Amino acid sequence: xxxPHYQKLYSDLKKQVIxxxxxxxxxxxxxxxxxxxxxxTRLTVRNALNMLVHxxxxxxxxxxxxxxxxxxxxxxxxxxxxxxxxxxxxxxxxQTKELASPxxxxxxxxxxxxxxxxxxxxxxxxxxxxxxxxxDPIMLEYTYVPxxxxxxxxxxxxxxxxxxxxxxxxxxIDITGxxxxxxxxxxxxxxARLLKIKTNAPVIHIYRRYHTYKPQFFVYSSLFCLTDQxxxxxxxxxxxxx
Amino acid sequence: xxxPHYQKLYSDLKKQVIxxxxxxxxxxxxxxxxxxxxxxTRLTVRNALNMLVHxxxxxxxxxxxxxxxxxxxxxxxxxxxxxxxxxxxxxxxxQTKELASPxxxxxxxxxxxxxxxxxxxxxxxxxxxxxxxxxDPIMLEYTYVPxxxxxxxxxxxxxxxxxxxxxxxxxxIDITGxxxxxxxxxxxxxxARLLKIKTNAPVIHIYRRYHTYKPQFFVYSSLFCLTDQxxxxxxxxxxxxx
DNA sequence: GAGTGGTCTAGACCACCTG
DNA sequence: AGGTGGTCTAGACCACTCG
Numbered sequence: 001x002x003x004p005h006y007q008k009l010y011s012d013l014k015k016q017v018i019x020x021x022x023x024x025x026x027x028x029x030x031x032x033x034x035x036x037x038x039x040x041t042r043l044t045v046r047n048a049l050n051m052l053v054h055x056x057x058x059x060x061x062x063x064x065x066x067x068x069x070x071x072x073x074x075x076x077x078x079x080x081x082x083x084x085x086x087x088x089x090x091x092x093x094x095q096t097k098e099l100a101s102p103x104x105x106x107x108x109x110x111x112x113x114x115x116x117x118x119x120x121x122x123x124x125x126x127x128x129x130x131x132x133x134x135x136d137p138i139m140l141e142y143t144y145v146p147x148x149x150x151x152x153x154x155x156x157x158x159x160x161x162x163x164x165x166x167x168x169x170x171x172x173i174d175i176t177g178x179x180x181x182x183x184x185x186x187x188x189x190x191x192a193r194l195l196k197i198k199t200n201a202p203v204i205h206i207y208r209r210y211h212t213y214k215p216q217f218f219v220y221s222s223l224f225c226l227t228d229q230x231x232x233x234x235x236x237x238x239x240x241x242x
Numbered sequence: 243x244x245x246p247h248y249q250k251l252y253s254d255l256k257k258q259v260i261x262x263x264x265x266x267x268x269x270x271x272x273x274x275x276x277x278x279x280x281x282x283t284r285l286t287v288r289n290a291l292n293m294l295v296h297x298x299x300x301x302x303x304x305x306x307x308x309x310x311x312x313x314x315x316x317x318x319x320x321x322x323x324x325x326x327x328x329x330x331x332x333x334x335x336x337q338t339k340e341l342a343s344p345x346x347x348x349x350x351x352x353x354x355x356x357x358x359x360x361x362x363x364x365x366x367x368x369x370x371x372x373x374x375x376x377x378d379p380i381m382l383e384y385t386y387v388p389x390x391x392x393x394x395x396x397x398x399x400x401x402x403x404x405x406x407x408x409x410x411x412x413x414x415i416d417i418t419g420x421x422x423x424x425x426x427x428x429x430x431x432x433x434a435r436l437l438k439i440k441t442n443a444p445v446i447h448i449y450r451r452y453h454t455y456k457p458q459f460f461v462y463s464s465l466f467c468l469t470d471q472x473x474x475x476x477x478x479x480x481x482x483x484x
Numbered sequence: 485g486a487g488t489g490g491t492c493t494a495g496a497c498c499a500c501c502t503g
Numbered sequence: 504a505g506g507t508g509g510t511c512t513a514g515a516c517c518a519c520t521c522g
Contacts, residue, residue, distance in 0.1 A: 004510060030488060041512050043285070046489085054296060056421070061457055063488050063519030078320065078424070079478060177479035179298070182320070183469040184426040184444035202426035202444030211479065215303055227425040236321060237419035237453065246491060272507060283493050288508085305500035305507050 005040045009048035017057050017068055028066040056235030078234035083131055084162035092133050096161050099128040102154045104147060112207045113220055123147040125154060130194060133230060137195050140224040177211040191224050247282045251290040259299050259310055270300060270308040298477030320476035325373055326404035334375050338403050341370040344396045346389060354449045355462055365389040367396060372436060375472060379437050382466040419453040433466050
């Protein structure tokens with residue numbers, strides 16, 4: 001399973017931006033230079049650059065070049081990249097604590113996304129995890145993985161504590177997108193206790209359905225996010241024109 | 243200013259999806275069929291389709307085709323499309339009320355995004371608007387447009403009540419992206435009164451910086467969103483591979 | 485004027501899915 | 504087997520920015 005050229009270039013550039021080799025405001029090498037360096041055509045280079053534009057790492061200026069854009073002090077958690085993927089390489093010290101071992105169980109009644117008949121027939125693997133930035137809990141995460149395709153998730157610990165990395169490496173399942181809904185709520189007693197806040201401190205509640213390369217195979221999450229210390233952030237860019 | 247082919251195809255298809263000509267689960271015409279219909283090459287067709295994928299209107303399946311995906315009952319407001327652009331064509335009846343006429347004023351001290359020296363030197367145009375879904379207020383919006391480029395915004399009413407449409411049509415300024423930060427907060431007395439809620443009802447507060455085609459020209463917004471009735475939603479998709 | 489990114493053509497080969 | 508989307512090449516012309 002060979003990596004496409006644009007993927008290689010994309011991850012190379014992303015690493016260089018994250019690690020600070022290219023800093024905010026710097027110009028990346030021009031498209032033609034990248035063509036030569038990698039021995040590929042401009043379309044392929046542009047595919048890689050477009051991915052970076054969409055994720056907000058760079059912006060382009062016609063006639064000038066590709067400018068590196070820096071993120072601010074907030075958690076870029078509204079994309080479909082997982083917690084570890086997004087924050088693992090930043091300077092924010094993150095930790096994950098399992099509140100209980102992942103276990104197989106029936107789906108909850110009135111599940112927050114409508115389930116297909118096929119999903120309902122099987123059990124799901126249930127994860128309960130608490131995420132920390134520094135010493136403070138910042139996110140409570142419940143995740144549901146339909147059982148059949150991912151049996152064995154309960155056997156061995158996760159690769160690098162990351163569910164998405166584990167799915168990719170051990171099951172060949174890639175996350176390709178997400179739908180999500182956000183609401184401001186007051187936490188119930190249990191949630192407040194876990195996040196170490198009072199029940200009158202508002203949190204953002206997020207329901208997510210992750211899409212994968214396997215059609216009709218979804219992963220579901222319910223998240224409670226504290227936003228006092230770190231806001232949730234994201235950025236979009238689009239190549240539009242008239 | 244001629245429209246690129248991929249833009250034309252993109253907006254044609256998007257209209258057809260929104261208006262229900264293609265329904266959830268339907269297959270769009272294949273890429274090759276669209277090539278013939280529009281007399282363009284596959285790359286151009288793919289550019290248009292990729293935009294739809296990124297906005298969550300369709301998803302693709304290798305060997306099968308482009309599947310239309312439907313949105314759920316939530317407000318897709320986390321993208322950089324404006325309120326009117328996003329909700330104007332749905333079946334949710336939306337309204338906008340100006341709380342005061344747009345006016346020119348100094349920037350607030352400790353503005354929520356760091357301003358450049360150039361921005362600080364000029365005034366800004368300040369908008370205060372309340373958004374409704376049906377009869378209920380759902381969003382309070384404060385928007386700041388740097389003055390020099392947009393003087394005249396206070397003179398005439400907005401085109402279709404939409405700031406973005408006005409900027410595009412009257413000033414040639416296109417919104418190309420956004421950075422945003424989200425927090426759960428309890429509203430202050432004034433905000434609660436305007437949104438017709440109690441001060442212990444949580445809302446989502448969003449700071450936004452919109453990017454435009456003019457480098458260094460940004461539009462800023464501060465939003466207070468009620469999420470009891472309609473959650474905030476969005477979706478992402480990416481064309482990834484191994 | 486030289487270099488940049490924006491758009492586009494006309495091909496090609498591959499992997500995947502459905503008959 | 505035939506059609507689909509995924510990746511890629513080798514060109515081209517244009518609009519924009521900068522020195």
